[in-house]
Amino acid sequence: MSDTTPILALDHVSKSFGRAEARVHAARSISFALHPGRTLALVGESGSGKTTAARLIMREYRPDEGRLLFRGSPVEDGPLGSLKAYRRAVQMVFQDPFSSLNPVHTVRYHLERPLQLHQPALKGAERRAAIAEVLTRVKLDPALILPKYPHELSGGQRQRISIARALAVNPEVIIADEPTSMLDVSVRLGILNLLNDMKRQLGLAVLYITHDIATARYVAEDIMVMYAGQIVEWGETESVLGNPQHPYTRLLLSAVPDPDRRLTETLFDGELSRVDVIRRQSAIDQSEVREIAANHFIRPMPA
Numbered sequence: 001m002s003d004t005t006p007i008l009a010l011d012h013v014s015k016s017f018g019r020a021e022a023r024v025h026a027a028r029s030i031s032f033a034l035h036p037g038r039t040l041a042l043v044g045e046s047g048s049g050k051t052t053a054a055r056l057i058m059r060e061y062r063p064d065e066g067r068l069l070f071r072g073s074p075v076e077d078g079p080l081g082s083l084k085a086y087r088r089a090v091q092m093v094f095q096d097p098f099s100s101l102n103p104v105h106t107v108r109y110h111l112e113r114p115l116q117l118h119q120p121a122l123k124g125a126e127r128r129a130a131i132a133e134v135l136t137r138v139k140l141d142p143a144l145i146l147p148k149y150p151h152e153l154s155g156g157q158r159q160r161i162s163i164a165r166a167l168a169v170n171p172e173v174i175i176a177d178e179p180t181s182m183l184d185v186s187v188r189l190g191i192l193n194l195l196n197d198m199k200r201q202l203g204l205a206v207l208y209i210t211h212d213i214a215t216a217r218y219v220a221e222d223i224m225v226m227y228a229g230q231i232v233e234w235g236e237t238e239s240v241l242g243n244p245q246h247p248y249t250r251l252l253l254s255a256v257p258d259p260d261r262r263l264t265e266t267l268f269d270g271e272l273s274r275v276d277v278i279r280r281q282s283a284i285d286q287s288e289v290r291e292i293a294a295n296h297f298i299r300p301m302p303a
């Protein structure tokens with residue numbers, strides 16, 4: 001793991017939904033930290049609590065227990081201005097680029113809006129220059145793309161716009177929740193490469209949420225495995241995947257037919273379609289998973 005100061009950290013955060021017997025513990029005392037210039041992959045099967053973790057970070061949910069720390073200080077405790085700074089610094093890229101863009105607005109509107117909100121001092125010409133720069137970063141031609149509506153774009157272009165929108169306000173942290181799972185296999189690698197470039201060029205801290213160990217390995221220096229609301233294993237990606245300690249991690253890896261195959265091969269022959277991922281997960285014997293989780297210790301997280 002990195003020894004730089006974390007930008008953002010969850011400190012023993014818990015969140016549950018429902019009451020009594022219907023209570024679901026979506027996050028149980030989870031702790032992790034995001035560092036500049038590094039991607040942390042959060043991997044787990046459907047329902048393990050990954051999106052809940054993202055929503056806690058985006059402050060859509062308040063933790064029942066635990067703290068969200070931004071540059072070492074609790075987010076809730078700061079003055080209003082620091083909350084505004086947090087909202088600018090932490091941006092999200094969603095799974096479905098179509099529903100995250102408003103169909104009645106052009107690309108220009110989608111990129112101008114966050115700048116008007118977060119950088120109101122920018123004059124018209126400066127704003128236009130900032131938008132052109134961010135579109136160039138995501139490898140789209142500003143003149144061609146700005147007047148278009150979401151339905152006039154391909155899935156890959158829409159996801160590039162979502163990334164450009166997140167980048168427009170100069171964020172420090174990107175939360176990417178399954179950003180390629182709804183895209184055609186032929187454009188997934190381009191989006192993953194873009195995330196990698198942004199991380200390196202802009203020193204972003206990235207939380208990459210996925211079902212899929214192969215893409216996690218491609219983008220993330222560090223990995224955490226989540227099961228039933230708990231983080232059961234974490235560490236540097238190569239060491240965790242090369243020598244998984246927790247039985248649940250081993251089970252997840254065993255559900256990938258050949259984890260050593262090159263990512264580009266699996267992406268381009270369509271092996272990583274969402275349907276396949278779900279089929280592989282359902283091939284894991286859930287009663288075995290539950291027994292393993294009940295009978296094995298949960299690895300402690302770093303302080």
Ligand SMILES: Nc1ncnc2c1ncn2[C@@H]1O[C@H](COP(=O)(O)OP(=O)(O)OP(=O)(O)O)[C@@H](O)[C@H]1O
Nearest residue numbers: 017018024026044045046047048049050051052053
């Ligand atoms: N708003 C909510 N109200 C009630 N239960 C919820 C809510 N959000 C999540 N849950 C429950 O919490 C658990 C974790 O859900 P979460 O969406 O975080 O999982 P996930 O790992 O992101 O799954 P997926 O990959 O399918 O999106 C699930 O059992 C889910 O049903």
